[in-house]
Amino acid sequence: xxxxxxxxxxxxxxxxxxxxxxxxxxxxxxxxxxxxxxxxxxxxxxxxxxxxxxxxxxxxxxxxxxxxxxxxxxxxxxxxxxxxxxxxxxxxxxxxxxxxxxxxxxxxxxxxxxxxxxxxxxxxxxxxxxxxxxxxxxxxxxxxxxxxxxxxxxxxxxxxxxxxxxxxxxxxxxxxxxxxxxxxxxxxxxxxxxxxxxxxxxxxxxxxxxxxxxxxxxxxxxxxxxxxxxxxxxxxxxxxxxxxxxxxxxxxxxxxxxxxxxxxxxxxxxxxxxxxxxxxxxxxxxxxxxxxxxxxxxxxxxxxxxxxxxxxxxxxxxxxxxxxxxxxxxxxxxxxx
Amino acid sequence: xxxxxxxxxxxxxxxxxxxxxxxxxxxxxxxxxxxxxxxxxxxxxxxxxxxxxxxxxxxxxxxxxxxxxxxxxxxxxxxxxxxxxxxxxxxxxxxxxxxxxxxxxxxxxxxxxxxxxxxxxxxxxxxxxxxxxxxxxxxxxxxxxxxxxxxxxxxxxxxxxxxxxxxxxxxxxxxxxxxxxxxxxxxxxxxxxxxxxxxxxxxxxxxxxxxxxxxxxxxxxxxxxxxxxxxxxxxxxxxxxxxxxxxxxxxxxxxxxxxxxxxxxxxxxxxxxxxxxxxxx
Numbered sequence: 001x002x003x004x005x006x007x008x009x010x011x012x013x014x015x016x017x018x019x020x021x022x023x024x025x026x027x028x029x030x031x032x033x034x035x036x037x038x039x040x041x042x043x044x045x046x047x048x049x050x051x052x053x054x055x056x057x058x059x060x061x062x063x064x065x066x067x068x069x070x071x072x073x074x075x076x077x078x079x080x081x082x083x084x085x086x087x088x089x090x091x092x093x094x095x096x097x098x099x100x101x102x103x104x105x106x107x108x109x110x111x112x113x114x115x116x117x118x119x120x121x122x123x124x125x126x127x128x129x130x131x132x133x134x135x136x137x138x139x140x141x142x143x144x145x146x147x148x149x150x151x152x153x154x155x156x157x158x159x160x161x162x163x164x165x166x167x168x169x170x171x172x173x174x175x176x177x178x179x180x181x182x183x184x185x186x187x188x189x190x191x192x193x194x195x196x197x198x199x200x201x202x203x204x205x206x207x208x209x210x211x212x213x214x215x216x217x218x219x220x221x222x223x224x225x226x227x228x229x230x231x232x233x234x235x236x237x238x239x240x241x242x243x244x245x246x247x248x249x250x251x252x253x254x255x256x257x258x259x260x261x262x263x264x265x266x267x268x269x270x271x272x273x274x275x276x277x278x279x280x281x282x283x284x285x286x287x288x289x290x291x292x293x294x295x296x297x298x299x300x301x302x303x304x305x306x307x308x309x310x311x312x313x314x315x316x317x318x319x320x321x322x323x324x325x326x327x328x329x330x331x332x333x334x335x336x337x
Numbered sequence: 338x339x340x341x342x343x344x345x346x347x348x349x350x351x352x353x354x355x356x357x358x359x360x361x362x363x364x365x366x367x368x369x370x371x372x373x374x375x376x377x378x379x380x381x382x383x384x385x386x387x388x389x390x391x392x393x394x395x396x397x398x399x400x401x402x403x404x405x406x407x408x409x410x411x412x413x414x415x416x417x418x419x420x421x422x423x424x425x426x427x428x429x430x431x432x433x434x435x436x437x438x439x440x441x442x443x444x445x446x447x448x449x450x451x452x453x454x455x456x457x458x459x460x461x462x463x464x465x466x467x468x469x470x471x472x473x474x475x476x477x478x479x480x481x482x483x484x485x486x487x488x489x490x491x492x493x494x495x496x497x498x499x500x501x502x503x504x505x506x507x508x509x510x511x512x513x514x515x516x517x518x519x520x521x522x523x524x525x526x527x528x529x530x531x532x533x534x535x536x537x538x539x540x541x542x543x544x545x546x547x548x549x550x551x552x553x554x555x556x557x558x559x560x561x562x563x564x565x566x567x568x569x570x571x572x573x574x575x576x577x578x579x580x581x582x583x584x585x586x587x588x589x590x591x592x593x594x595x596x597x598x599x600x601x602x603x604x605x606x607x608x609x610x611x612x613x614x615x616x617x618x
Contacts, residue, residue, distance in 0.1 A: 215457045222449055225435060232399050232432075233505075234425030234453035274440040282445065 005277055009290060016294045017067065020301045021059045025309075028055055057196075065194040065258065066300040066314075067293035068202045070265060072209070072255045074292025076248040077266025078273075078284065079213055082220045083241045084150050088326075090266030091252040094153070094245070095136040095160030097263065100256035102164040102171070103132025105183050109175045122198055122257070129253035136160050137249045141242065188313030189260035191300055202254050209251045210289060216240070217285045262296075262315050264322020269295060271329065349410075350509055350537045351375040351398070356407030358397055367393045369561045371407070375509065375537055382552030382569075383541040386582055389558040391541040395513050398539070399430045412508065425453035429507035431498045433514040435486075443489070444482040446497050447473060450504030472500045476530065492523030499530055512540040516547060545586075545601045549573055550594055557581060573599045 022028050032047045036055050039047070047055075077090040084094075091097040107128035111121070143156035172183050213220070219240055222230040227237045255262075269292040270284075277287050296314075299321075303312045351374065358368040368390050375381050383391050396402040398409060400421055409416040411427055419427075429450070448469050451461065461469075473479045476496050481489065486497060495515060502510055510531065516524040524544070528551045531538060542548040548555060549569040557565040557572060559581050565572050578586045584603060591600035 218449070218452050218455065218457075221441060221445065222452055224441060225446075226432075228396070228399075228401050228430075228432060229435075231401055231421060232425060232428070232430035233449055234420075234422035236421050 006283060006287065009287060009294070013290050013294050016297050017063050020063050020066075020297045021055060023301050023305055024054075024059060026051060026054045028059075061194040061196050061199060062191045062300065063297055064199060065202070066191050066296045068199070068206055069191070069255050069259045069262065070269070070296025070299075071289035071293035072202065072206045072251050073262065073265040074269035074273075074295075075206070075210060075213060075285075075289045076251050077268075078270040078288045079220065079244050079248050080266065081270050083223055083244045084153060085224060085226065086150060086154060087271065088267060088329075089154070090264070091133075091248065092161060092263050092266070094140055094157035095164055096133045096249045096252045097256060097261060098161040098164035098168070099132035099134070099136030100129040100249075100253040101132070101187070101261050102168045103128035103130065103135075103253070104257050104260075105168050105171050106132070108183055109171050109179050111179075122201070125257040126201060126254055129257040130250055132164065133249035133253040133256075134246065136164060137245050139163075141245070187261055187315070189262040189315035189318070190311075190313055191259060192311060198258055202258055205251055205254045206289075209247055210286075212247060213244075214285050216244075217282070220244070260315065262318050264318050264325070265292060265296065268318075268322050268325045271325070348377050349374040350377045350412055351416075351539070352408075352410040353398075354408045354410075356394075356397060356404050356409065358393060358402055358404040367561050368397065368404070371561075371563055373556055373563060373566060375539055376554075377537055378535065379553045380532060380538045380540070380551060382548040382555045383539060383558060384543075384545065384548050384555055385541075385558035390561040391558055392513055393561075394558070395430075395511050395539070395541060399428055399511055400424050422453050425505070427508045429502040429505040429510050431495070431502055431510070431512040431515050433517045435494055435498070441486050442482065443473070443478055443484050443486060443497050444469065446486050447478070447500040447504055450501040450506075453505060469500075469504060472503050476500050476503075491518045492520070492526070495519065495523070495527050496530070499527065503534065507536065509537045509539065510534070512538065514541050514543060516542065516544060545573060545578065546591075549599045549601065550591065570597045570599050573601060 018030060018033060021033050022030050028051050032051060033055060035047050036052055039052075040056075073091065076096075080089040080091065080094065081087055086093075091100075104125050107124045111124070139160050140153055140156045143159070144153040168187075172180055172187075175183060219230065219233075219235040222233045222235050223237065223240070230237050230240075252266075270288055273284060273288045273291050276291075277284060299314060299317050303314055303317055306312055306317075353374070354372050356368060356371040357366065359366040371394060383394070385391050393402060397404050398416070400416075403417075411419070411424075416424065448461065448465075451465055451469075455461075470479070473482055476499060478493070478496055478500055481493065486494065489497065512531070515527060515531075519527065524547060528547060531540075532551055540552070542552070552569055555565075555567065555569050555572045556563050557577065564581070565577060573588060575586055575588050578584055578588070578601065586604065587602045588599050589602070591598040594600075
């Protein structure tokens, strides 16, 4: 088994945040960044106080939130693709993201666009997003029938996704201009408002989900070859599928509440990881989130650096990359058979 | 029903009594009052035309379908009181076709045989890895261990599933048409390897010559019922094959096999009309 791809990824995961933290308008070098890190670990810090503040309070939380979001969405996509045996599944396909967006948007609309990142606003947004995504999962499961057929689930997911997108548009249309402006944040996705205060919940939920998914790696892999196959290996298929759907909807909801709608990451990353790490299948449950996190940090770097003095929304970049990726995958499939 | 004294004398690993199953709506009954035993160590073949209910019966035995009536006893315990994991510790299943394994390698698929025996927090031990390695070597799969399962040929895939079944260490192996889509070499190879495992087997088989050559006992199903049961040389008669499969055959003794193993020779064209006429009358 080749282990060098894993080592490359780990090195990349170490270098990426450091590199990303020195990209920006304020001139902070890698030496400055390392000095700040050393300083905060106990040594004296000779870097300018303003630079320190920018690095610690603006850049670092942004990078951490980007990493957590990429990791969480990639993990959610990986688990959804596994439990539905659909390589094109992601939180969007099953309406989870749309439901979460609708829930969050409804909360913002009710608050009249006055979203400050206080703890109560965060709980409200997260709660709204989770209720929306959970409602979406319930509808999909109800429509999937007693035997929870995958094909019906996909169709139900698409319908539910459109339904919530439509409801979101309606809320946007009916909201006052200030709320509508805040709502744009959710539809496009951004890490610009990242603060250390909002990091705890996504981090805790991501770690909990990651550990649960890691523990269930073997039963989840058994489901890849079909329900009958998994059942014959002792897996309680329906219970596991429903539990995983609810857990991924919780994870997606937390991330959507904090960053807005960021599409295609959950679809793309598990695909790329499967191809790149073919001989490291048993490591995919941790490789996928790490790769997703690294990817999202780079997307954020592109968003900040592509146009001078102007920041592009994250969702625009991931959707652009994702749609090209989707077309390439579908094209290769169409012509390889 | 045709009896078989040697068969009936053995200890049974699995006993099915009066099992009936209908599709969820209950409107269409697929299995009617099925009863049979599988003695320990016996290789039992399930034969019958398409739609006879063979796969449905097997699904009832490995927990996918839930029969409306009847009992299934596995080593003296009611199968339906065991949870999925307990069932999988006793029964291994090889299906006729394999859905996409989405990137899993030969090693990963074979290692799935450990799932019923491992707790969620138990990792693979050195002994587990050695067992997987020796099983893959035994089945000539070691050079393919890093290959993607989906990239294998049909015969290689079935060997991987057999490796998984061996690692699962079952008391009973259920196989649903395992030789479908395999060429003659792989059909014989697979069946010989299964036979060499020496465990109790229930296999649905379409090829009557394969069934005759490898099975100790045959169950014949038609229209959701077991209509005959016995050793291959008592069950596989020209009349039974004509009645059940609507095929005209000549049955004689196989020249290369011991124990009066029957050999079935099909009349491919000339007798078809005659049979159709017979069926109508």
